Amino acid sequence: MSKFGTLVMGPAGAGKSTFCASLIQHLQTNKRPCFYVNLDPAAEDFAFEPDLDIKDLISLEDVMEEMSLGPNGGLIYCFEFLMENLDFLTDPLEEVTDEYLIVFDMPGQIELYTHVPILPGLVRTLMRGSLNINMCAAYLLEATFIIDRPKFFSGTLSAMSAMMMLEMPHVNILSKMDLIKGQVAKRDLKRFVDPDPNLLEDDPARKTQPENEERKGYQDPGLTKEVMSGSSFDRLNRAVAQLIDDFSMVSFLKLDVQDEDSIGLVLSYIDDAIQYHEAQEPKEPKDEYLEASMEAYD
Ligand SMILES: Nc1nc2c(ncn2[C@@H]2O[C@H](COP(=O)(O)OP(=O)(O)OP(=O)(O)O)[C@@H](O)[C@H]2O)c(=O)[nH]1
Numbered sequence: 001m002s003k004f005g006t007l008v009m010g011p012a013g014a015g016k017s018t019f020c021a022s023l024i025q026h027l028q029t030n031k032r033p034c035f036y037v038n039l040d041p042a043a044e045d046f047a048f049e050p051d052l053d054i055k056d057l058i059s060l061e062d063v064m065e066e067m068s069l070g071p072n073g074g075l076i077y078c079f080e081f082l083m084e085n086l087d088f089l090t091d092p093l094e095e096v097t098d099e100y101l102i103v104f105d106m107p108g109q110i111e112l113y114t115h116v117p118i119l120p121g122l123v124r125t126l127m128r129g130s131l132n133i134n135m136c137a138a139y140l141l142e143a144t145f146i147i148d149r150p151k152f153f154s155g156t157l158s159a160m161s162a163m164m165m166l167e168m169p170h171v172n173i174l175s176k177m178d179l180i181k182g183q184v185a186k187r188d189l190k191r192f193v194d195p196d197p198n199l200l201e202d203d204p205a206r207k208t209q210p211e212n213e214e215r216k217g218y219q220d221p222g223l224t225k226e227v228m229s230g231s232s233f234d235r236l237n238r239a240v241a242q243l244i245d246d247f248s249m250v251s252f253l254k255l256d257v258q259d260e261d262s263i264g265l266v267l268s269y270i271d272d273a274i275q276y277h278e279a280q281e282p283k284e285p286k287d288e289y290l291e292a293s294m295e296a297y298d
């Protein structure tokens, strides 16, 4: 028997926990069971109480205090501790059946998804061995990144880096679409959904830069705004965009958490990636009739 799950990840504040809450609400509305796992040792407020919470094993606050570590070092310590105490995670998950969608809410520290080799080990444990969870990553990038095109490509590169490191099916999502409503034309939006490297050539922000921007940038490297401009910066950005285009691995789904249809669409991509529906027993018409009449009495 397979199990099914999605690892909700992405940079800090991308809207991961909000998406988890909307997804759980949507699953409940559609009478689908869900098992919510919080893997953020710093998370505090939840719209839905987690079924399993890493904070019951270790909390970032305690680690920072007792080990004199900062938030990033502390987080890495928490995950190393989790890897040494995997029963905490695997034992409860053994009990979860194939009707459930297991939703893992991840922390936002980007190093976890790029160069620290902890997550690949965790993903292997979840996907292989006795747990055998069909997993897919849901990688969120905030839609406001679109407004700053180099930042958008840098965010897309981080999504691609996570895809390569984790070697699992990926659904990339532009979150908080409500924040850019009316600011980007539909035709332009399409070029972000399937990232088009020419977006950098056509960047209106680039065209408004003064001609001597590069010289200014080198003269005063302490000012980020000026360093992050000029022809060297342009060349670097173009190389990054070209790299993304060459691999053509990343495309995005648009997410508006206030819109039930939008959540439903993202869920349908996750379901496809993990082949959720293929594993479900077809219900006998008799069962469906029975369920409907029981609901009528509720
Ligand atoms: N406008 C808008 N705000 C959102 C949306 N999703 C999340 N937010 C806000 O963005 C902030 C961060 O949201 P979270 O869901 O906590 O983001 P996160 O990725 O879980 O954050 P970390 O776990 O700290 O990395 C909160 O203030 C949310 O209210 C959205 O779709 N639209």
Ligand SMILES: [Mg+2]
Pocket: 016, 017, 018, 040, 043, 105, 106, 107
């Ligand atoms: Mg969160």
